[in-house]
Amino acid sequence: MDVSTLVAQAREGRPRAVARLISLVEGASPQLREVMSTLAPLTGNAYVVGLTGSPGVGKSTTTSALVTAYRKRGKRVGVLAVDPSSPFSGGALLGDRVRMSEHASDPGVYIRSMATRGHLGGLAWAAPQAIRVLDAAGCEVILVETVGVGQSEVEIAAQADTSVVLLAPGMGDGIQAAKAGILEIGDVYVVNKADRDGADATARELNHMLGLGESRGPGDWRPPIVKTVAARAEGVDEVVEALEKHHAWMEEHDVLTARRRRRAAQEVENIALTALRARIGDLHGDRRLDSLADGVLGGTLDPYTAADELVAGLTAQDEA
8 A cells, every 4th residue: 555545544543554654664664754754744733742650650551541531532642652672573572552452442542552672762763753653643642651761761851742750659769769860851740559658758759859950930840740540540630731731831931842843853863873874884894994993903093083084985975
């Protein structure tokens, strides 16, 4: 099936067409450039919400509860659930769609599990392009659930309009919160499993750590802390309300456009770097690279000058 037909069917809400487009993206198909070119005029309308946190805090359960809440508001919802890669098949190991099976028959919801395939940062390499597919397919809200992350997997902050960081009682003390890098990226913080002992203490510690962060001026966004029991849908409406307030604040202060511009710039940069790495990889065994390596080994060249000559050679080749 040609790309234009797939895109037209995806716009009609046909899940198989959406699935096929995302598969083309994940597989780095030769048709990928045509897919992205066709989708470009149709994107830029969806509100992208990223959910991240340590394993066991309830990301999938919270995501499912948010889907229910947004569907009650009449929104079409897309979900990208990013999972670790299987060391055997390379596919998504956990398959978080199982936890969202209640939405499987809803035509207004599209759920896709994606494998990281070794990509660090908590997301899959193809996540930005998959978000574009869901955006063009008419999803008004796209929920991106990262893998269970530690303290440095913060890539979701660059891919989402709003980042939600989930915590749970018993997942660490205030010192852990102080050094956890993911606590610097949140626009909304959720203390899930709030029916457990220690939930209030977790919320207090989190509020204290946020207070120690960079100073905020009048009118700046102050990340709220919402307590939830996602398994019973308690507090989920408050999370949606916090998301809507952040969305409105970003539009009012021109933050939303700035974030999306940075996201687009990073996407372009990553694609260009990937293409450049591939070209440099093709030079292994090439006389030019061997000659430069000999110069570094013999002390007639330093590695930085050699790298400059390599890049200059690639540029001259393009111009020729």
